[in-house]
Amino acid sequence: MKTILVAGSKGGVGKSTIATHLAAQAALAGKRTVLADADPQGSSTRWAERRAGLESAVLPIDASGKHPLKHVPDDTEVLVIDAPAGARAGELDAFLDVADAVVVPVLPSALDIEAIVGFLNTLSKVPRVHKRKLPVGLVLNRTKPWTQTSRQAEQMLEEWPYPVVAKLRDTQAYVVMTGLGRSMFDYRSAQVREHQSDWEPLLKWLKIA
Numbered sequence: 001m002k003t004i005l006v007a008g009s010k011g012g013v014g015k016s017t018i019a020t021h022l023a024a025q026a027a028l029a030g031k032r033t034v035l036a037d038a039d040p041q042g043s044s045t046r047w048a049e050r051r052a053g054l055e056s057a058v059l060p061i062d063a064s065g066k067h068p069l070k071h072v073p074d075d076t077e078v079l080v081i082d083a084p085a086g087a088r089a090g091e092l093d094a095f096l097d098v099a100d101a102v103v104v105p106v107l108p109s110a111l112d113i114e115a116i117v118g119f120l121n122t123l124s125k126v127p128r129v130h131k132r133k134l135p136v137g138l139v140l141n142r143t144k145p146w147t148q149t150s151r152q153a154e155q156m157l158e159e160w161p162y163p164v165v166a167k168l169r170d171t172q173a174y175v176v177m178t179g180l181g182r183s184m185f186d187y188r189s190a191q192v193r194e195h196q197s198d199w200e201p202l203l204k205w206l207k208i209a
Helices: 017-026 043-050 110-115 117-124 149-158 175-180 189-207
Strands: 002-006 032-039 059-062 080-081 102-108 136-143 164-169
Touching: 002 017, 017 032, 017 043, 017 080, 017 102, 017 136, 017 175, 017 189, 032 043, 043 059, 043 175, 102 117, 102 189, 110 117, 110 149, 136 149, 136 189, 149 164, 164 189
Parallel strands: 002 080, 002 102, 032 059, 032 080, 102 136, 136 164
Antiparallel strands: none
């Protein structure tokens, strides 16, 4: 089973959007996919429920309890965990113990980057991360490549020990698709394919492409 943890220290950075897209991509590839929703907002669960009628449905489970992953079926091939917003690494032990990779969304502004420093510092103290046995990748989300702000954010992140494994461009399509239980991977139009290409580096880094 491939287990991907999507986590960050603050809400509103697109964590659930990234988690649902990774789950959709796996399901569309024919993998038995589970989305473990540990976020009290329940956005990932609602997305999966809207998707239930599709052939590429994703099974949502509540991962907010004391034993958050006890309901994961034995035949699961890909498990995507949507961590609670604001949680520090010490509160994610149950997920970090089983994760094969950690994806951390970051918004392209100096304030947002500074806000996630504390979370990354706590993450660096996790033994598996410290020993480089658990890879951590940053996803620069809602970027506007033509702006100076986005370029400055990229330069700031280049100085960090964790790689930027994807840069996702800003578009309202993500909001619309989340509301429909869909993802960029469900469509084939030329405009959507441009945004799909933003995900390719992340999928290769996760070794699920």
